[in-house]
Amino acid sequence: MIVAPIFISLLTALLTLWNKEHLRWVRSLSLIGSVSCFGVAVNIVATVLMAGPQQIHFGGWPPPFAISFYIDTLSALLLLVSSLIALCGTVASIATVSLRWEYKGYYTLYHFLMMGIFGAFSTGDLFNLYVWFEVLLMSSFFLVSLTKHKTSILGGFKYAVINIVSSLCFLMGLAFVYAAVGTLDMRHLNELILIEGQSGVFIIGISLLVVAFSIKAGLFPFYFWLPASYPAALTAIAAVFSGLLTKVGVYALLRILIPLTGGESHAILPYLYFMALVSMVLGVLGALAQDNIKGILSFHIVSQVGYIVLCFSLGSVLGVAASVFYLLHHIVVKTNLFLSVAYIEKVGGSVNIARLGSLWQKDAFIAVMFVISALSLIGIPPLSGFWAKVFTLQSAMAQEKILAVVLCLVVSLFTLMSMLKIWLNVFWKPYQTPEPQFSASRFKWLIVPLVILNIWTLSVGLASAQVFELAERVAIELVPRGER
Amino acid sequence: MMSLCVAALFAVGVWLLLSRDWLGLVIGIGVLGHGINLLLLLSGEGETREALPQALILTAIVIGVGIQAVLLVLATLGYEFSRQRDTDDLTEDME
Numbered sequence: 035m036i037v038a039p040i041f042i043s044l045l046t047a048l049l050t051l052w053n054k055e056h057l058r059w060v061r062s063l064s065l066i067g068s069v070s071c072f073g074v075a076v077n078i079v080a081t082v083l084m085a086g087p088q089q090i091h092f093g094g095w096p097p098p099f100a101i102s103f104y105i106d107t108l109s110a111l112l113l114l115v116s117s118l119i120a121l122c123g124t125v126a127s128i129a130t131v132s133l134r135w136e137y138k139g140y141y142t143l144y145h146f147l148m149m150g151i152f153g154a155f156s157t158g159d160l161f162n163l164y165v166w167f168e169v170l171l172m173s174s175f176f177l178v179s180l181t182k183h184k185t186s187i188l189g190g191f192k193y194a195v196i197n198i199v200s201s202l203c204f205l206m207g208l209a210f211v212y213a214a215v216g217t218l219d220m221r222h223l224n225e226l227i228l229i230e231g232q233s234g235v236f237i238i239g240i241s242l243l244v245v246a247f248s249i250k251a252g253l254f255p256f257y258f259w260l261p262a263s264y265p266a267a268l269t270a271i272a273a274v275f276s277g278l279l280t281k282v283g284v285y286a287l288l289r290i291l292i293p294l295t296g297g298e299s300h301a302i303l304p305y306l307y308f309m310a311l312v313s314m315v316l317g318v319l320g321a322l323a324q325d326n327i328k329g330i331l332s333f334h335i336v337s338q339v340g341y342i343v344l345c346f347s348l349g350s351v352l353g354v355a356a357s358v359f360y361l362l363h364h365i366v367v368k369t370n371l372f373l374s375v376a377y378i379e380k381v382g383g384s385v386n387i388a389r390l391g392s393l394w395q396k397d398a399f400i401a402v403m404f405v406i407s408a409l410s411l412i413g414i415p416p417l418s419g420f421w422a423k424v425f426t427l428q429s430a431m432a433q434e435k436i437l438a439v440v441l442c443l444v445v446s447l448f449t450l451m452s453m454l455k456i457w458l459n460v461f462w463k464p465y466q467t468p469e470p471q472f473s474a475s476r477f478k479w480l481i482v483p484l485v486i487l488n489i490w491t492l493s494v495g496l497a498s499a500q501v502f503e504l505a506e507r508v509a510i511e512l513v514p515r516g517e518r
Numbered sequence: 519m520m521s522l523c524v525a526a527l528f529a530v531g532v533w534l535l536l537s538r539d540w541l542g543l544v545i546g547i548g549v550l551g552h553g554i555n556l557l558l559l560l561s562g563e564g565e566t567r568e569a570l571p572q573a574l575i576l577t578a579i580v581i582g583v584g585i586q587a588v589l590l591v592l593a594t595l596g597y598e599f600s601r602q603r604d605t606d607d608l609t610e611d612m613e
Contacts, residue, residue: 190592206557212571
């Protein structure tokens with residue numbers, strides 16, 4: 035049951051390969067696959083909330099030796115959000131991706147990507163996590179460079195090299211961790227560490243893992259690949275990347291570091307705190323300097339990942355809960371902003387703010403959709419972003435981290451400025467854009483994900499107390515008993 | 519002896535990785551990958567934990583070959599576009 039999302043994605047990917055000349059078959063299959071993944075994810079969340087963490091062991095071996103899948107509340111919530119994003123991404127791809135790429139196996143790659151993401155969220159074994167990372171990276175390399183323009187190939191190459199270096203780091207860390215503890219099953223590892231303490235070799239291993247995951251999460255000083263590659267991808271796929279790929283890195287950091295708080299590896303958290311602060315500031319400054327909407331939004335990812343890491347680098351239950359809430363808010367809002375860009379790209383014919391304008395008169399719908407997500411990202415009540423920032427500030431205040439509080443507020447202000455830049459130029463400035471040449475009626479389907487994701491932002495904002503309760507439950511599961 | 523092998527592979531791998539040539543970079547990643555596979559083998563020494571690293575290395579080798587292929591494809595395409603072997607001269611012209 036809990037591995038169903040992975041198998042459904044695999045099956046969908048293979049079936050789309052089988053009969054790829056028939057676009058209708060491929061598209062409907064893709065949609066059916068995504069919908070059933072979402073359905074299963076809802077079911078998994080319900081099961082985990084009612085009956086506690088679920089697990090499954092492959093290969094008939096007893097627990098520490100078998101390949102285990104383990105889903106607790108954190109994994110279940112992330113599976114839910116990522117399958118929602120996968121569904122919205124599928125609809126958006128059907129609506130916007132040009133026929134050329136659809137015939138060339140776009141959906142196959144897309145579902146392999148999803149398989150990697152679902153796998154990374156549901157595995158309970160470190161080496162298995164490495165394998166899922168590779169699965170999702172392989173498909174994302176091809177998805178970035180799919181269009182074979184100069185920028186997408188070069189962006190794809192940079193993206194590939196830096197991420198492979200991070201994977202090598204990951205593997206090196208695995209070797210050290212295994213040498214120190216003798217197991218790679220995450221829960222077994224945590225139990226052994228609690229009993230035996232953390233040796234020097236183990237700390238080296240964990241540090242290497244932290245470096246690897248920080249590269250994948252796009253933290254300072256490892257974020258340069260991100261704004262170079264995301265804008266080069268097709269907008270529909272950039273939306274899925276922006277929502278999920280860096281967040282897989284953040285999830286891995288949470289998963290590895292937080293259960294070990296209290297031990298010697300606790301000393302890594304202050305470094306992460308520093309890295310998070312710098313990426314918050316540099317990300318938003320980079321966004322201010324961009325003229326390409328996708329570039330601006332890509333830099334925002336760096337800044338927002340900074341917020342998420344900042345929360346859990348505090349190491350407290352409140353901080354971890356805040357970062358989980360932030361994840362649930364951020365994944366959805368970021369994807370929605372990129373999907374708005376996909377819409378703008380079709381209506382206005384460009385993604386450069388200098389060549390866009392007066393969209394407010396032309397298409398009020400997209401203006402409203404964009405404004406809701408943008409305000410949520412900045413942090414305006416009653417949207418989810420406001421509560422995410424409130425909880426962040428609360429957890430920072432609780433430990434009297436004044437610098438963090440000040441920077442959070444200043445960065446929010448700069449985020450507002452860069453969003454204003456998009457708003458004034460794209461929607462407000464009088465400008466004669468060329469008449470849109472829609473070739474396909476399928477384009478109108480893009481409205482569906484935009485509306486769904488905005489409803490999510492609004493409802494998470496309105497039900498913030500209940501969602502935060504869930505996030506606290508996650509935090510209590512993760513933070514070891516002695517540290518609460 | 520094994521440790522020396524790992525060290526040598528790491529040195530060569532990192533040196534190639536830092537070279538400015540596309541091909542050097544790709545080969546460097548390959549060599550580094552082999553170094554890390556040996557490191558994994560070393561991590562399982564002693565007691566009864568030798569079996570798992572061998573299984574892990576087998577998987578890692580397969581993944582490594584796949585990655586090499588992907589990188590070579592990207593590098594070839596990139597070379598065709600830019601006519602530039604030197605990674606330092608890649609410009610970032612957005613739009």
